[in-house]
Amino acid sequence: MSVVAMLFFIVVLLFALLAAAALLTWVERRLLAWWQDRYGPNRAGPFGILQAFADVIKILLKEDWIPPLADKPVFVIAPAIVAVTMLLGFAIVPLAPGLVIADLNVALLFFFAMTGLSVYSVTFAGWASNNNYSLLGSLRTAAQMISYEVFMLLSLVGVVILAGSFRLTDIVDAQRGMWFFVPQFVGLVVFFLAAIAETHRLPFDLPEAEHELVAGYHTEYSGMKFGLFFLGEYLGMMLSSAMIVTLFFGGWLGPPFLPPIVWFLLKTAFFVCLYLLLRAALPRPRYDQLMGYAWKFLLPVALLNIVVTGAIVVATRSPAEVGS
Amino acid sequence: MVTTVLFYAFAAILLVAALGVITARNPVHSVLFLVFAFLQSAVLWLLLEAEFLAITLVVVYVGAVMVLFLFVVMMLNINVEELRSGFTRYLPLGIGVALVVVIEIANVIWFRSEGQAFVTPTPHAADYSNTKELGGVLYTEHVFALEIAAMLLLLAIVAAITLTMRTRHRPGLKVQDVPAQVAVRAEDRIRVVKVGPVKE
Amino acid sequence: MLANYLPILIFVIVAAGLGVVLLGIGFVLGRGQKDQEKLSAYECGFEAFEDTRNRFDVRYYLVAILFILFDLELAFFVPWAVSLDAVGLFGIGAMGVFLALLVVGFIYEWKKGALEWD
Numbered sequence: 001m002s003v004v005a006m007l008f009f010i011v012v013l014l015f016a017l018l019a020a021a022a023l024l025t026w027v028e029r030r031l032l033a034w035w036q037d038r039y040g041p042n043r044a045g046p047f048g049i050l051q052a053f054a055d056v057i058k059i060l061l062k063e064d065w066i067p068p069l070a071d072k073p074v075f076v077i078a079p080a081i082v083a084v085t086m087l088l089g090f091a092i093v094p095l096a097p098g099l100v101i102a103d104l105n106v107a108l109l110f111f112f113a114m115t116g117l118s119v120y121s122v123t124f125a126g127w128a129s130n131n132n133y134s135l136l137g138s139l140r141t142a143a144q145m146i147s148y149e150v151f152m153l154l155s156l157v158g159v160v161i162l163a164g165s166f167r168l169t170d171i172v173d174a175q176r177g178m179w180f181f182v183p184q185f186v187g188l189v190v191f192f193l194a195a196i197a198e199t200h201r202l203p204f205d206l207p208e209a210e211h212e213l214v215a216g217y218h219t220e221y222s223g224m225k226f227g228l229f230f231l232g233e234y235l236g237m238m239l240s241s242a243m244i245v246t247l248f249f250g251g252w253l254g255p256p257f258l259p260p261i262v263w264f265l266l267k268t269a270f271f272v273c274l275y276l277l278l279r280a281a282l283p284r285p286r287y288d289q290l291m292g293y294a295w296k297f298l299l300p301v302a303l304l305n306i307v308v309t310g311a312i313v314v315a316t317r318s319p320a321e322v323g324s
Numbered sequence: 325m326v327t328t329v330l331f332y333a334f335a336a337i338l339l340v341a342a343l344g345v346i347t348a349r350n351p352v353h354s355v356l357f358l359v360f361a362f363l364q365s366a367v368l369w370l371l372l373e374a375e376f377l378a379i380t381l382v383v384v385y386v387g388a389v390m391v392l393f394l395f396v397v398m399m400l401n402i403n404v405e406e407l408r409s410g411f412t413r414y415l416p417l418g419i420g421v422a423l424v425v426v427i428e429i430a431n432v433i434w435f436r437s438e439g440q441a442f443v444t445p446t447p448h449a450a451d452y453s454n455t456k457e458l459g460g461v462l463y464t465e466h467v468f469a470l471e472i473a474a475m476l477l478l479l480a481i482v483a484a485i486t487l488t489m490r491t492r493h494r495p496g497l498k499v500q501d502v503p504a505q506v507a508v509r510a511e512d513r514i515r516v517v518k519v520g521p522v523k524e
Numbered sequence: 525m526l527a528n529y530l531p532i533l534i535f536v537i538v539a540a541g542l543g544v545v546l547l548g549i550g551f552v553l554g555r556g557q558k559d560q561e562k563l564s565a566y567e568c569g570f571e572a573f574e575d576t577r578n579r580f581d582v583r584y585y586l587v588a589i590l591f592i593l594f595d596l597e598l599a600f601f602v603p604w605a606v607s608l609d610a611v612g613l614f615g616i617g618a619m620g621v622f623l624a625l626l627v628v629g630f631i632y633e634w635k636k637g638a639l640e641w642d
Binding site: 327336370373376380383384387388389391392395396453456457458459460462463464467468470471473474475478480481482484485488489512 | 527529543582583584585586588589590592593596597599600601602603604605606607610611612614615618619621622625626628629630632633636637638
Binding site for chain 2: 071073074077104105106109110112113116117119123124127142146149156165166167171286
């Protein structure tokens with residue numbers, strides 16, 4: 001790919017992502033309304049679809065306010081961090097054969113580096129706001145995110161063992177025979193739970209917990225800065241859905257009557273909807289339950305998964321191969 | 325050629341960020357600069373074709389170690405003015421340490437490298453996996469170092485817990501038992517007493 | 525190999541530029557009037573009693589430290605998973621010992637109550 005073509009691809013992808021995130025706010029409200037037997041936004045345009053764009057305009061025109069006691073530079077940088085790191089995460093997602101911005105050898109680790117960086121966004125936001133609710137919310141978020149990050153990566157070691165590579169295109173290719181959600185079902189469950197906690201979506205949205213922390217780390221944010229947090233959250237949701245599809249559900253693979261990219265997008269859309277359905281279905285756990293669950297249940301399960309997968313892979317390979 | 329330009333560009337940013345770490349008045353700003361400095365040094369490692377190490381630097385240092393740093397400086401209520409008052413007192417010691425470091429670096433650069441030119445890493449093919457090569461030697465040739473690392477990590481776990489854990493349930497200490505509170509049923513707490521009419 | 529990272533570099537620049545542009549648009553368009561009430565911190569009716577940035581439970585530090593340690597352990601798992609074919613049974617044994625030590629630490633942590641959030 002020449003540099004110009006690459007630049008074109010990047011810009012197209014970025015704008016597609018921004019549009020998708022905006023549209024997702026509408027999809028979320030419509031689906032929630034449907035499940036709860038309400039109408040949801042249905043006035044602007046067909047099925048209310050223009051509501052998403054109306055909201056973008058609204059959020060741009062809202063007063064861009066910085067609390068006087070806040071630490072100004074940190075307060076402004078914080079929301080940009082989460083939006084930019086989540087956008088960067090998409091650089092390694094293979095949409096179709098050959099259709100990936102950077103096919104890195106260490107793609108999986110790159111994904112983790114980006115989710116790791118997004119922790120700073122909430123921590124800085126909560127600290128810079130100089131507000132009790134924000135600070136409590138950001139502390140909770142940081143502790144929750146770093147806890148769940150541990151076994152998010154642990155849950156994927158099984159996938160890496162099976163594929164023998166970190167490169168996402170190799171992982172997808174290795175799933176031609178069987179999608180990895182069959183042999184790595186435990187890994188899938190752990191990864192999915194961790195992904196929800198990482199993006200702090202419901203039911204694991206304790207950092208925001210409207211009833212006690214009044215939106216937590218972004219209590220003091222307004223206008224486009226609030227919008228960037230929102231953007232980061234929706235991008236994170238799409239990114240983790242895309243990762244679940246790539247790692248466990250064969251990425252772009254599928255029966256040939258549809259082009260690969262359509263398969264990829266369909267599968268990703270399915271998992272995004274699952275994310276939204278969880279919000280409609282599940283109550284929020286207590287914080288001690290959330291943390292205990294992470295360290296006492298998911299961590300041992302993820303470790304066990306690695307041991308069992310490693311043992312099976314070694315046992316089923318030919319002895320000559322193992323002895324070498 | 326391009327890599328040389330990139331190297332100097334990123335090294336310059338790294339230096340600026342490192343200067344920011346020590347000149348920022350607010351410790352949280354220092355952490356922000358330090359995170360930035362780590363990211364830049366990861367890029368420098370990448371330019372040396374150390375792909376896996378570069379990304380591990382980001383995951384471990386930026387993703388984990390700096391979060392702890394941030395927790396500590398955010399919440400310890402460090403009074404910067406107080407810290408600065410000791411500046412002149414510690415200045416001689418600081419200069420001494422700085423001199424030692426400068427001499428050590430000079431030693432490595434000028435005397436140890438005598439006769440051997442700086443080797444620019446050979447560029448690898450796009451599908452060359454640094455990680456695989458590393459794993460190949462780490463778990464066979466350097467297995468002893470690996471197990472020592474495991475011991476160190478175990479030691480660190482034990483040390484961290486010993487240092488930070490307080491015995492929460494001293495006798496006489498009132499603590500909240502949330503699960504017990506939630507599990508309470510009305511029958512345990514409320515006794516419905518049927519009071520009959522009082523007869524004279 | 526470095527050529528793989530050129531798109532990442534471009535992506536970083538474009539994405540960061542996008543972030544700045546979005547913040548800038550918000551800053552330019554989002555004008556409003558300031559008044560006394562708006563300028564105060566969000567509270568539930570009371571003025572704040574003390575400075576927000578204060579000491580807090582050591583438990584959060586402990587979680588952060590344990591996270592660093594497990595992250596480091598993970599950094600050792602990763603090359604192992606990729607090179608499972610190359611290292612053979614010996615490598616599996618080496619990892620077994622490594623994992624056993626990790627599990628000892630984990631059990632200690634659990635028994636000491638470092639994982640409790642009461």
